[in-house]
Structures are given as structure tokens and as C-alpha cells.
Amino acid sequence: MQECELTILENRPVARQVFQMTLKGAGPCRPGQFVNLLLDGLYLRRPISVFDAEGDLLRIIYKTVGRGTEQMSRLQPGAVLNALTGLGNGYDLTPAGDAPLLLGGGVGVPPLYLLARRLQESGKQVKAVLGFNTREEVFGEEDFRALGCEVTVTTADGSYGKKGFVTDALPEEYSYFYTCGPEPMLRAVYRTAKGSGQFSFEERMGCGFGACMGCSCKTVTGAKRICRDGPVLTKEEILWND
Amino acid sequence: MERLKTELCGIPLDNPVIPASGTFGFGYEFAELYDINILGTFSFKGTTREPRFGNPTPRIAECPAGMINAVGLQNPGVEAVIREELPKLRKVFHKPVMANVSGFSVAEYAETCAMLAEEEQVGWLEVNVSCPNVHGGGMSFGTDPVAAAEVTRAVRKVTAKPVILKLSPNVTDICEIAKACEGAGADGISLINTLQGMRIDLKTRRPVLANVMGGVSGPAVFPVALRMVWQVCRAVKIPVVGMGGVSSPEDVLEMMMAGAAAVEVGAANLRDPYACKRIIEGLPAAMDKYRVQTIKEL
Numbered sequence: 242m243q244e245c246e247l248t249i250l251e252n253r254p255v256a257r258q259v260f261q262m263t264l265k266g267a268g269p270c271r272p273g274q275f276v277n278l279l280l281d282g283l284y285l286r287r288p289i290s291v292f293d294a295e296g297d298l299l300r301i302i303y304k305t306v307g308r309g310t311e312q313m314s315r316l317q318p319g320a321v322l323n324a325l326t327g328l329g330n331g332y333d334l335t336p337a338g339d340a341p342l343l344l345g346g347g348v349g350v351p352p353l354y355l356l357a358r359r360l361q362e363s364g365k366q367v368k369a370v371l372g373f374n375t376r377e378e379v380f381g382e383e384d385f386r387a388l389g390c391e392v393t394v395t396t397a398d399g400s401y402g403k404k405g406f407v408t409d410a411l412p413e414e415y416s417y418f419y420t421c422g423p424e425p426m427l428r429a430v431y432r433t434a435k436g437s438g439q440f441s442f443e444e445r446m447g448c449g450f451g452a453c454m455g456c457s458c459k460t461v462t463g464a465k466r467i468c469r470d471g472p473v474l475t476k477e478e479i480l481w482n483d
Numbered sequence: 484m485e486r487l488k489t490e491l492c493g494i495p496l497d498n499p500v501i502p503a504s505g506t507f508g509f510g511y512e513f514a515e516l517y518d519i520n521i522l523g524t525f526s527f528k529g530t531t532r533e534p535r536f537g538n539p540t541p542r543i544a545e546c547p548a549g550m551i552n553a554v555g556l557q558n559p560g561v562e563a564v565i566r567e568e569l570p571k572l573r574k575v576f577h578k579p580v581m582a583n584v585s586g587f588s589v590a591e592y593a594e595t596c597a598m599l600a601e602e603e604q605v606g607w608l609e610v611n612v613s614c615p616n617v618h619g620g621g622m623s624f625g626t627d628p629v630a631a632a633e634v635t636r637a638v639r640k641v642t643a644k645p646v647i648l649k650l651s652p653n654v655t656d657i658c659e660i661a662k663a664c665e666g667a668g669a670d671g672i673s674l675i676n677t678l679q680g681m682r683i684d685l686k687t688r689r690p691v692l693a694n695v696m697g698g699v700s701g702p703a704v705f706p707v708a709l710r711m712v713w714q715v716c717r718a719v720k721i722p723v724v725g726m727g728g729v730s731s732p733e734d735v736l737e738m739m740m741a742g743a744a745a746v747e748v749g750a751a752n753l754r755d756p757y758a759c760k761r762i763i764e765g766l767p768a769a770m771d772k773y774r775v776q777t778i779k780e781l
Contacts, residue, residue: 242515242516242756244756244757279754279755283545284545284546284547284548284549284550284701284702284750284754285543285545285550285753285754286754308545309545325756444540444541445540445541445542445543445544446543447542447543447550447552447753448506448752448753448754448756450512450756451508451512452506452507452508452512452513452752452753452756453505453506453508453543453552453554453753454505454508454528454537454542454554454557455540455542455543455552455554456540456542456543457536457537457540457542457554457557458540459536464536464557469512
């Protein structure tokens with residue numbers, strides 16, 4: 242974890258209610274990690290997953306779902322944000338194998354991008370399935386393609402790509418999987434996807450660095466803090482309540 | 484720095500700043516960021532006899548100038564705290580620590596306190612009779628003077644170390660409870676724990692917190708905390724540790740002017756992990772500005 246003052250270079254919409262922000266001045270971030278942003282007039286920081294990181298540049302993609310993210314969407318280039326960067330455990334790339342599968346749903350897609358980049362850079366052939374509700378919400382397809390990934394897009398209403406959920410577009414062959422998305426999607430992946438993989442979770446956080454126990458969940462190996470011991474858990478660790 | 488020095492129940496403090504229980508874990512997350520030995524001390528995560536997972540999530544909500552939590556005393560239980568947490572803490576913190584204890588019966592409070600008091604690292608026992616987020620324990624002991632006195636007496640019996648009772652603001656007359664604890668042998672009082680509150684999500688029309696209600700903390704509660712510290716300081720002769728929304732060196736001075744012997748800092752640590760470091764470093768300048776020579780004179 243590192244405290245940084247980040248300068249906004251760009252903040253633009255990339256899909257309905259979805260914005261991409263480019264920031265300068267960040268500490269190092271690994272795939273699957275997140276940053277925690279301090280916003281004017283709000284007490285708690287807002288945790289946002291990292292879409293891409295290079296040098297001290299950081300890109301995040303966020304959906305306007307509440308006061309914090311709505312406020313972020315109105316910020317202009319040049320504005321400075323206090324941030325804690327490099328939070329969370331991130332994805333473990335070691336078990337990826339030769340042909341890892343990435344399954345992203347909605348704003349669960351962003352953390353998979355930096356992961357895809359690192360995997361492609363290390364010579365893996367990444368397959369990505371990106372799921373959205375509808376055409377207007379689709380983003381990231383070209384970014385993943387530009388990395389050389391094999392990309393399939395699904396929409397629940399069939400307005401773009403393949404109709405259905407990410408679990409309706411699972412390829413036959415893959416070496417390992419990584420996923421991030423809303424909990425119903427993660428549960429569906431848990432039930433359907435064969436083999437082992439890693440899941441990235443979302444939870445309301447107090448601190449984002451493991452001090453407050455605000456985001457704990459039960460796992461096979463005991464209570465874990467989503468912010469610090471997660472947000473990535475392996476399939477074997479997950480303990481769904483039902 | 485000499486002018487920041489003070490003491491709490493006979494144990495010297497390098498300064499009056501103490502991270503509050505539940506906002507500082509067992510210290511290591513913060514020890515990665517700065518040398519936590521600069522702190523007066525800190526109050527570690529509320530410990531119970533048995534391990535507790537706490538409440539379902541969401542446990543955290545935003546509120547104007549603060550936050551609401553319903554963590555529900557998640558902790559690994561006293562045996563694991565002694566076996567695993569304290570040895571790790573010993574490596575990064577070399578001062579007496581404040582052990583924060585909660586319970587669901589008088590016997591449980593006494594047993595947990597007795598075990599922790601045996602530990603050389605433990606300087607003070609902060610007995611939490613004020614957790615608003617657990618059922619059938621915690622706050623129910625802190626809202627009744629007779630029950631609060633009973634817990635105090637039971638803990639008093641098992642240790643000679645300073646016993647500080649942490650009180651709830653969710654009562655009609657906090658002075659009555661503080662006096663009952665003093666009468667039963669408490670060495671100090673700390674206050675306030677969080678104020679009960681709740682939020683509703685306008686989109687779902689459901690409470691934000693899975694526990695429905697939680698405890699409000701942060702700058703929003705500072706004036707309420709200050710008022711209660713003032714009242715309790717006038718009602719008892721034992722030292723009072725003030726807390727509730729303290730976020731700056733000025734807040735520390737204000738709490739001490741109200742009569743607090745030391746000051747705990749809670750929610751601010753979650754918003755800014757360097758909050759206590761910044762407060763301690765900012766104290767001399769704030770003291771200069773308000774013509775405070777030494778902390779002890781307040």
C-alpha cells in the first residue's frame with residue numbers, strides 16, 4: 242500500500258454510466274489490486290479496481306452507482322485525488338497454464354484487463370468472455386482484442402454479441418480461469434466452469450487495508466478480509482452460504 | 484518530546500494519542516506504514532473469550548461527516564489473540580498495549596480479562612460495556628449502572644492492572660454509569676463508543692447494513708462526545724479517556740480541555756491510515772498556536 246496524490250489526466254464515458262479515468266502519480270499495482278480514493282465531502286474512501294497500470298500511470302473504469310462514483314464522473318482533468326494504491330492481494334498468475342480463460346461481467350471486466358495484459362506478455366494465449374446486460378453497456382472489447390486475446394462478448398438481452406450470460410459462452414478448452422463480476426455471475430461460474438480458478442469479490446469497505454473488519458467473509462480456511470486477504474479468492478477457498 | 488508526555492492510570496505515555504479499538508486491528512497493518520512506537524499506546528481489536536465472525540455484510544455505511552459500522556466484534560477469541568496476535572505485535576510495538584475486552588456474561592468478562600492481564604505486554608484493560616452491534620451482551624452491560632458495576636467488580640478482582648471501562652453514549656445519564664464503575668473499583672473511564680444509527684438505501688428501500696442498525700462514528704459525533712467527556716470528567720475523580728470523532732491535533736486539545744487525560748482516535752484511522760501519526764506530529768504546532776506549554780497542564 243502506498244499513499245499517492247493522483248492527478249486526473251482524462252475522465253470520459255466509455256459505455257452507459259461507465260467512465261474511464263486516467264491518473265498520474267500512482268505507486269505500483271498488480272493485476273486484481275484496487276485503489277481507494279478520497280473524495281471531497283465523503284468520509285469513506287471509494288475502492289475502485291485497477292483496469293491498467295504502467296509506470297506511474299493508472300487507468301480505472303467505474304460505473305456510476307452512488308454518490309461517490311457520480312461525484313467522480315464529474316471530475317475534470319487536472320483535479321488531484323488522494324489515493325491509497327496497490328491494495329488487495331490481486332490475482333496469482335502462476336497457475337494460469339498456457340490458455341487461461343478470463344470471465345468478466347459488467348464492471349467486473351476492468352480488473353481482468355491488466356491481468357490479460359500480463360498473461361499475454363508472458364506468452365499465454367488468453368481467452369476472454371465479457372458479459373453485459375445490453376449493447377449500451379458494452380466496453381473493453383477492443384482493448385482485450387488489441388492485446389491479442391480471443392474475445393467473446395455476451396449480452397443478456399442478445400442486443401450485442403452472443404445472447405446469454407458468460408457461462409453460456411464457456412469455451413471447451415482452457416487451462417485455468419480467472420473471474421470478476423456481480424455475485425450471481427460468480428456463483429454461476431463456480432457451478433459451471435470446469436477446473437480451478439480465482440474469483441475477485443466486491444464488498445462495502447471501511448478502510449480498504451485490513452484494519453476495520455468491515456468486509457469480512459467466511460471461507461474454507463476461516464474468516465478473510467476481502468480488502469486485504471482478497472479481493473481474489475481461489476475456487477477451493479470459497480464457501481457460499483447456501 | 485517532553486511537552487507531549489503524560490500518563491494514564493500511572494503508566495507513562497509519550498503522548499496522549501491512542502488509536503481506538505476496532506480501527507487499528509492488532510497494529511501490524513499500520514506498522515507497515517509507520518513506526519507505531521510513536522503512539523502513546525493503542526487499544527487492540529475487541530477480544531472475546533470465544534472466536535467471533537461478527538455480523539453479516541454489508542457492515543459499513545457512509546453518513547455525513549462519518550460512518551456507521553456493524554462489524555459485531557469479529558475477533559479470533561482470547562486464546563488465539565494470546566497465542567498468535569500478541570507475539571506478532573511484540574515484534575513491532577514495544578510499549579504497554581491497551582487490551583480491549585468484550586463479553587456476554589460477567590464471568591466471561593472476568594475470564595478474558597484475567598487471561599489478558601497475565602500478558603506482560605498488556606498495560607491497561609479497556610472493558611467494553613458498550614458495543615452496540617452485538618445482541619445479548621456488550622451494550623446491555625453499559626446501559627445499566629448495576630450491571631456496569633458488576634462487570635467492573637468482577638474484572639477488578641482478577642487483576643491489579645489498570646481497568647478502564649469503555650462506556651456507551653446510548654444512555655440517558657452517562658454520569659450515573661461512570662460513577663457506578665468508579666464506585667466498583669474502575670481506574671479509568673473511556674468514552675464514547677459509537678452512537679446507534681442506521682441508513683436506508685433509497686433504491687432498494689432496505690437498510691444499508693445487514694444488521695439494520697450500527698454505530699455512528701467520525702467527526703459527526705465529536706460535539707456529542709466532547710459534551711459527554713466534559714460531563715463525566717465532572718462526575719468522577721478517576722482519569723477519563725476521551726474519544727469520538729477526533730481527527731486533528733486541535734480535536735485532541737479540545738478533548739483534553741474538556742478534561743480528558745488521553746484521547747483515542749477511531750474512524751479517522753480508516754479514512755487516513757496515517758491519521759495518528761499526523762495528529763502526533765501536528766500537536767506541537769497546535770499547542771504553540773493555542774499557547775499550551777505542555778499536554779499535562781491541560
